[in-house]
Amino acid sequence: MVTNITNLGRSGLSDWLLQRASAIVLALYSLFLVGYLLFSPGLDYAAWSGLFAQTWMRIFSLLAFVSLAAHAWVGLWTVTTDYIKPTGIRVAAQSIIILAIFVFLVWGIQVLWGA
Amino acid sequence: MAASVLIAPSRNHRPLRGTPSCPAAGQESVYRAVNSKRPVNLDLSTIQFPLPALTSIVHRITGVILFIGLIFGFWALDASLSSPEGFASVKDALATNFLAKLIAWGLLSALAFHFVAGIKHLLMDIDIGVTLEGGVKKAQITVVVSALLIILAGVWVW
Numbered sequence: 001m002v003t004n005i006t007n008l009g010r011s012g013l014s015d016w017l018l019q020r021a022s023a024i025v026l027a028l029y030s031l032f033l034v035g036y037l038l039f040s041p042g043l044d045y046a047a048w049s050g051l052f053a054q055t056w057m058r059i060f061s062l063l064a065f066v067s068l069a070a071h072a073w074v075g076l077w078t079v080t081t082d083y084i085k086p087t088g089i090r091v092a093a094q095s096i097i098i099l100a101i102f103v104f105l106v107w108g109i110q111v112l113w114g115a
Numbered sequence: 116m117a118a119s120v121l122i123a124p125s126r127n128h129r130p131l132r133g134t135p136s137c138p139a140a141g142q143e144s145v146y147r148a149v150n151s152k153r154p155v156n157l158d159l160s161t162i163q164f165p166l167p168a169l170t171s172i173v174h175r176i177t178g179v180i181l182f183i184g185l186i187f188g189f190w191a192l193d194a195s196l197s198s199p200e201g202f203a204s205v206k207d208a209l210a211t212n213f214l215a216k217l218i219a220w221g222l223l224s225a226l227a228f229h230f231v232a233g234i235k236h237l238l239m240d241i242d243i244g245v246t247l248e249g250g251v252k253k254a255q256i257t258v259v260v261s262a263l264l265i266i267l268a269g270v271w272v273w
Contacts, residue, residue, distance in 0.1 A: 045202040
């Protein structure tokens, strides 16, 4: 069995499952957001911020952001390990990706609960 | 993917000729394989990716695009939830700014393709269409459905 110290789940099978589970969450969240925006043409600030003030919407959003972090890491880890062969450049790219994922996650939490 | 490309039928079958200048220890078997008389095709311009390979590559490219696009997504979410003025500025940008519309359409298009190709993956995981014909057919459906969604997204944005 190939083990790699940089993949998320320490095993390909675990990454595979994480990628599917997070994909389903992200698919539902995307469908919900696109559907919501599509069916509220005259959307105003009160309704929009009211939606994100609901506890269930914050739970759904945070679940989506955490899923996004896992999904992005498994996907971008796969792409970077496939195409960037020199170890130094690959580790540098993966470090930037990890940092970006962390920034997005904190930013998302701040948007949900901040200010 | 790479393996299937290498054994793809070649239009100009010709055995590879040439002698290894310096066979290093342990590489004899490689040179034997390379110098065998089986037909090989090293003319990359004669190799075409099958459609499922192309949709697989585009699935990866759209994934990278979506990750970069998160900057715009989180910015819009942050601004629109920060204050009534922030909400108005995001709404105004999406209503009047051509560049904002283009980015929104581009990201919705990438999302549409990534979504549809992802559903294709999930179907394959539950053993639907895991044949060569099924793979080609599902790749064709992926292209058609996502093209339709991309057009609809454009109509929505403009």
